[in-house]
Amino acid sequence: MALAKLLEGKIVADRIKDKLKASVLSLKQAPVLASILVGDDPSAMAYVKSQAKIATSLGITYNLHQLAESISEDELIDFVLKLNADVSVNGIIVQIPLPQDINYMKVCEFILPNKDVEGMHPTNIGKVLFGRVRIVACTANAVMELLSFTGIDLYGKEVVVVGHSEIVGKPLALLLLEKFATVTVCHIGTSKAGKLEEHVRRAEILIVAVGKAGLIKGDWIKEGAIVIDVGINRVGDKIVGDVEFATAAKRASWITPVPGGVGPLTVAILMRNLIEAAQAQ
Numbered sequence: 001m002a003l004a005k006l007l008e009g010k011i012v013a014d015r016i017k018d019k020l021k022a023s024v025l026s027l028k029q030a031p032v033l034a035s036i037l038v039g040d041d042p043s044a045m046a047y048v049k050s051q052a053k054i055a056t057s058l059g060i061t062y063n064l065h066q067l068a069e070s071i072s073e074d075e076l077i078d079f080v081l082k083l084n085a086d087v088s089v090n091g092i093i094v095q096i097p098l099p100q101d102i103n104y105m106k107v108c109e110f111i112l113p114n115k116d117v118e119g120m121h122p123t124n125i126g127k128v129l130f131g132r133v134r135i136v137a138c139t140a141n142a143v144m145e146l147l148s149f150t151g152i153d154l155y156g157k158e159v160v161v162v163g164h165s166e167i168v169g170k171p172l173a174l175l176l177l178e179k180f181a182t183v184t185v186c187h188i189g190t191s192k193a194g195k196l197e198e199h200v201r202r203a204e205i206l207i208v209a210v211g212k213a214g215l216i217k218g219d220w221i222k223e224g225a226i227v228i229d230v231g232i233n234r235v236g237d238k239i240v241g242d243v244e245f246a247t248a249a250k251r252a253s254w255i256t257p258v259p260g261g262v263g264p265l266t267v268a269i270l271m272r273n274l275i276e277a278a279q280a281q
Helices: 009-026 042-058 073-085 104-108 122-129 138-150 169-178 188-192 196-201 263-280
Strands: 032-038 061-067 091-094 158-162 182-186 205-208 226-229 233-235 238-240
Touching: 009 042, 009 138, 009 263, 032 042, 032 073, 042 061, 042 263, 061 073, 073 091, 073 104, 091 104, 091 263, 122 169, 138 169, 138 226, 138 263, 158 169, 158 196, 169 182, 182 196, 188 196
Parallel strands: 032 061, 032 091, 158 182, 158 205, 205 226
Antiparallel strands: 233 238
């Protein structure tokens, strides 16, 4: 079988950004995104730079608030509440990772649902459950956009999601169910039970978001499957995903590169969520 087609996020992201420029122009004033960065984690700093660059290119005002790593959870929540009260702010994002003593999901609960551009407030997650989706978790939505790009009809397809995080796995499972896919969610319990391989082998669509290099062996991939690798891992001087790429690419029909797959698309989705929020406000 020929090598899989590369499912590159930039191509899809560029299409989204072209539409967003027109949406920004239709607003009475430029939408404002407040970004909270605690400390100076290198990966978070890189993500912030990418967000700022794309926001500027779209005519979005990007305000970065860099806070000391010593900030307490209560102080961070107070800062979020101030941004909630600021009528000029259309969207709020809290960058991760946060210091170990700060609970990211708890902080997200204090962001107003209509300013929660990451889609992590319980209200917004709950709307996904009921199919009344407006703002969806960025990475989960990026995966859905990539699947749409392949042209595949998800109805009845055997989809296996490896990883059940609040940010990716759980909301993604709900979005897939809305499309009537048959969804299996695997996690550490699946792995400890020795059943991960058997689930992966039957997947027509495989989505992996764990953060463990080489977790999914390439020869587990079903012939012709679509493989979306959300994992980002540093191995020596290389960035790799959770799937053994070289072997998987010989079996899959489509596969995301790492880096260059899901990553470039998440920022475009973030900006789309911001514009949705600004329009609703």
